[in-house]
Amino acid sequence: MSILEFLIAINGMAELWSADRVFLGLLSSNQYSSPTLNMRKYVNLDGIYGSFSGIQSIRNSVGMYSGTSGIYSPYNIFCLNPPFVLYQNQPVLVVTRNAHFQTNGVPVVNPDFLLGVYAQLDSSAQILNNSTPMDRVNEAARNTMDVLNNASAIAASMFH
Template sequence: MPEFMQTRSQTSISDNGMINQVSGTDILMKIPTLFRPYVELFQAIDGHGQLWSPSGQFLGRLCSDIHKSNSIINPDGEYGSPYSLTSIHNRECEYGGETGEYSPFNPNSKNPPIVFYRCQPLFVITTHLALYTNGLKLIDPYLMLTLYEALSRIPKPAPNSSPTLIHSSASVEELQTKLRPLNGSAFYASPSLSSQLI
């Protein structure tokens, strides 16, 4: 079994009172095979990838921990809140919605956010499928957010236990090699994808 799939199990109680064992492997197995290379990529940069607008505004960290204040999936944090002026989730600001000048959801934005890792640009988050990026790959924001939501449901290791996910030890070159065969624009995901994975 690949290292990224070796996870602890978590006990949950269903609505009818039954005890269910949910493991990280179960969650990852729900993700279609087509998207597994993206899962590996997002796990490798989890907590270390940074989302930046070309305007110079920091837009948060790509982090599956919804409790981290700077995570893009923390609904109460500055970068994950639908009300924050520096969140891609705010449909009314320049960084979010389908009309925001710097929004990854604007299919006409010429300046969508870029993910940086170790101070190097890795890829562009956008729904603008024909955007010229000077060689950077395009990755759909719905796909990225859906996968981070799925990763957030994987049980985290207990303190002083072995890690369950790949932690950021990959070099920029290794990640760029992983990105080469991926074609984010071909895997455009709609918001309904999240309901299939979760």
């Protein structure tokens, strides 16, 4: 199973935790799920999880758990203690941009890819609720191509 397939399968059932054991949010494409971590700007706009200003959000550019210098931030390329995804009480993914982080066999996922997957799933769900069956088929095909193109671009950027 690929990381993309795994992230889709654990939608709404896995949690993001910091290395210092602080809960950073539920990985969910459901914008109304609380507490949720999602790429959409309107999700938890005033909350601590998933917002650009929340103290426990990886999207806050100046927090301990975010930004390029946060000591527990997945965006800090030198971070020695990045957050991890917990599923069924087991760490299943490390979320980091640190290409040299030693994970002891736990797969690594780029934070932008992780957030992008759930944002895309949220967009797809909204389309399903407001369209005809043929619209859904066409939009699903476009979304699939967009996800694959975005995943390829993120993967390529990791090797520069």
